[in-house]
Amino acid sequence: MKIRRNTLITLAVVGLSTASLFAQGAGQAVAPQFQTAVSDITSIAKVSGTLIGGLVGLIGLGRTAWKLVNGDQDVMSSLIMAIIGIFLGAMANTFL
Numbered sequence: 001m002k003i004r005r006n007t008l009i010t011l012a013v014v015g016l017s018t019a020s021l022f023a024q025g026a027g028q029a030v031a032p033q034f035q036t037a038v039s040d041i042t043s044i045a046k047v048s049g050t051l052i053g054g055l056v057g058l059i060g061l062g063r064t065a066w067k068l069v070n071g072d073q074d075v076m077s078s079l080i081m082a083i084i085g086i087f088l089g090a091m092a093n094t095f096l
Helices: 005-070 075-095
Strands: none
């Protein structure tokens, strides 16, 4: 059985368009699941950034209090580190 070139081209075009329609339908069915995964990852990153920034700020405030009690001269650097840690935690919560 001999297939002409035009018939072969027509079958290829129909096959490709059918495959693209199936792929588009499959993508639409899976797209909400990917969006849910993206929103979950974003919320995890937001909580992690806030938690780490808060912990750095809390440690900095603890070091500041300890240095104030012991009369250390390096109190301001610990206080600045605490403020920056809290600020970075708030920025992570806002921007993500």
